[in-house]
Amino acid sequence: MHKNDFPIFKNNKDLVYLDNAATAQKPRVVIDAMNNFYTHDNANVHRGFYGLGEKADALYEDARKTFAKFINAQQEEIVFTKNATEGLNLVAHAWGRTQCKEGDEIVVSLIEHHSNFIPWQLLAKERKLTLRFWKPDRFGVLHIKDLEGLIISRTKAICITYVSNVLGYVVPVEKIKESIGKKNIALIVDAAQAVPHIPVDVQHLQCDFLSFSVHKMYGPTGLGILYIKESRLCEMKPFMVGGGMATEVGLTHAKYLPSSHVFEAGTPPIAEVVGGAEAVRCVTRIGFDAIQKHEHALVEEIFRRFETYSFARVLSPREGNIGVVAFDIQGVHPVRSREGSQRVFASNGIHPHDAASLFAERGVALRAGHHCAMPLHTFLKVPASLRISLGLYNDEKDIDAFFEALNDIKKIFSL
Amino acid sequence: MTYQGYLEKYKLGKLPFEGVPFQYTKKIKQVSESCGDGLMFYFLLEDGIIKNIGFDGYGCFLSRLSASLLAKKFTGKSVKNLIEFDEEKTLTLLGFPVNSAREQCVLMPFKAFSALLK
Numbered sequence: 001m002h003k004n005d006f007p008i009f010k011n012n013k014d015l016v017y018l019d020n021a022a023t024a025q026k027p028r029v030v031i032d033a034m035n036n037f038y039t040h041d042n043a044n045v046h047r048g049f050y051g052l053g054e055k056a057d058a059l060y061e062d063a064r065k066t067f068a069k070f071i072n073a074q075q076e077e078i079v080f081t082k083n084a085t086e087g088l089n090l091v092a093h094a095w096g097r098t099q100c101k102e103g104d105e106i107v108v109s110l111i112e113h114h115s116n117f118i119p120w121q122l123l124a125k126e127r128k129l130t131l132r133f134w135k136p137d138r139f140g141v142l143h144i145k146d147l148e149g150l151i152i153s154r155t156k157a158i159c160i161t162y163v164s165n166v167l168g169y170v171v172p173v174e175k176i177k178e179s180i181g182k183k184n185i186a187l188i189v190d191a192a193q194a195v196p197h198i199p200v201d202v203q204h205l206q207c208d209f210l211s212f213s214v215h216k217m218y219g220p221t222g223l224g225i226l227y228i229k230e231s232r233l234c235e236m237k238p239f240m241v242g243g244g245m246a247t248e249v250g251l252t253h254a255k256y257l258p259s260s261h262v263f264e265a266g267t268p269p270i271a272e273v274v275g276g277a278e279a280v281r282c283v284t285r286i287g288f289d290a291i292q293k294h295e296h297a298l299v300e301e302i303f304r305r306f307e308t309y310s311f312a313r314v315l316s317p318r319e320g321n322i323g324v325v326a327f328d329i330q331g332v333h334p335v336r337s338r339e340g341s342q343r344v345f346a347s348n349g350i351h352p353h354d355a356a357s358l359f360a361e362r363g364v365a366l367r368a369g370h371h372c373a374m375p376l377h378t379f380l381k382v383p384a385s386l387r388i389s390l391g392l393y394n395d396e397k398d399i400d401a402f403f404e405a406l407n408d409i410k411k412i413f414s415l
Numbered sequence: 416m417t418y419q420g421y422l423e424k425y426k427l428g429k430l431p432f433e434g435v436p437f438q439y440t441k442k443i444k445q446v447s448e449s450c451g452d453g454l455m456f457y458f459l460l461e462d463g464i465i466k467n468i469g470f471d472g473y474g475c476f477l478s479r480l481s482a483s484l485l486a487k488k489f490t491g492k493s494v495k496n497l498i499e500f501d502e503e504k505t506l507t508l509l510g511f512p513v514n515s516a517r518e519q520c521v522l523m524p525f526k527a528f529s530a531l532l533k
Contacts, residue, residue, distance in 0.1 A: 374451065383451075
């Protein structure tokens with residue numbers, strides 16, 4: 001796919017969009033699929049006995065199949081949510097509050113996005129659980145060996161991101177099950193940053209829950225996917241209650257659907273589901289081999305060119321990077337720390353917000369701040385960072401524009 | 416002066432009023448709700464007059480510039496002068512437009528100043 005397939009680039013001729021980890025742009029076919037739904041097929045789902053209702057039902061449930069196949073799950077294991085955050089909160093509420101008791105433990109890594117961190121922090125406080133933190137090495141990289149000592153008999157869950165939203169590397173989630181062994185520990189995966197870049201297979205990962213947002217993989221906003229392993233469904237209680245999830249409602253009691261549909265109370269985002277399925281078909285048509293090859297070449301180019309900028313400190317690891325590069329801009333050259341090995345810098349660098357504004361003035365859209373990963377930034381002793389994140393439509397011209405803007409910043413600050 | 420003009424003038428150096436003054440009677444910490452950055456403000460107050468102001472901490476250039484301009488404006492003035500001052504005037508004091516996403520950066524120091532009235 002090319003930028004020509006994405007109308008936003010026709011309407012914003014000089015846009016250099018390098019903030020794909022925040023949200024990706026939408027291809028024409030996704031926009032058309034949603035438009036087509038509203039103009040030809042719109043009706044509510046699971047309610048209408050008329051033609052349009054049946055059509056909407058079919059599109060909605062076909063989309064569920066499409067998403068199930070996309071991550072190698074069963075159709076009944078797919079729940080449509082609002083976004084990855086809602087999916088993870090759903091697990092914390094519907095599963096966590098049912099299964100975790102005082103004294104139990106939850107392992108969460110320090111590289112998590114807040115959406116896979118705060119729900120567990122809150123649950124731990126409410127239920128008097130102990131949170132165990134899986135710490136990365138000093139560069140922010142997690143190692144399986146550091147997880148093993150954290151798993152005890154009272155560990156109930158391991159909550160982990162598949163790809164770091166700041167550092168852009170893939171966590172070896174598929175190896176976690178080996179550490180768990182036969183213990184009944186739920187593996188809860190945040191795959192929000194993985195789905196646009198690498199194939200996600202829940203059987204390979206052997207996870208119990210997996211959540212992602214569709215808007216980061218070229219689909220519409222307002223739609224998330226939550227995978228719930230079939231065997232975990234009976235361990236959960238409803239999250240939100242209301243229409244479409246009850247089988248019987250009396251004056252003082254209600255009975256609920258015994259399937260994952262119990263987590264889709266109220267009218268779901270139907271047009272978004274239809275558009276989201278089209279996004280899956282787009283990505284599948286191109287294939288992850290082609291996406292990875294393209295993005296890998298670009299990210300290698302970024303790392304290579306960064307080497308010549310001594311004032312820019314790249315925080316992301318180069319090896320295995322899927323196209324997310326965090327960095328900051330320092331005012332002085334690196335010096336050796338007392339430990340001798342880690343590079344440290346004087347603190348009077350350029351604040352990422354100021355740098356991002358200067359990039360924006362030059363047409364380059366990138367992200368600045370803590371990227372909703374404050375525990376990681378605190379651990380790395382970096383208050384905030386800048387982040388480039390690639391999508392399948394980015395090209396060498398975007399990389400040139402980024403480095404031209406960086407050269408301008410160099411001039412302004414006489415770096 | 417423009418945003419870039421200020422950046423080129425001060426580069427990575429300290430801005431006027433940036434630093435802890437020798438004497439102060441009141442210390443106010445202000446944290447940005449949007450990004451978590453925080454500046455500490457130091458005021459030397461005598462008989463309702465702001466005799467001296469200083470600030471330090473971790474903040475972007477816009478928040479530090481806003482702090483510096485506010486400090487310049489209110490040094491030697493009565494605290495009562497802050498009653499008539501508001502967010503809009505703080506944005507005007509900056510002298511150049513900022514996009515809505517960064518208004519919070521500019522307004523963060525104003526909150527510390529307006530806390531003097533409490």
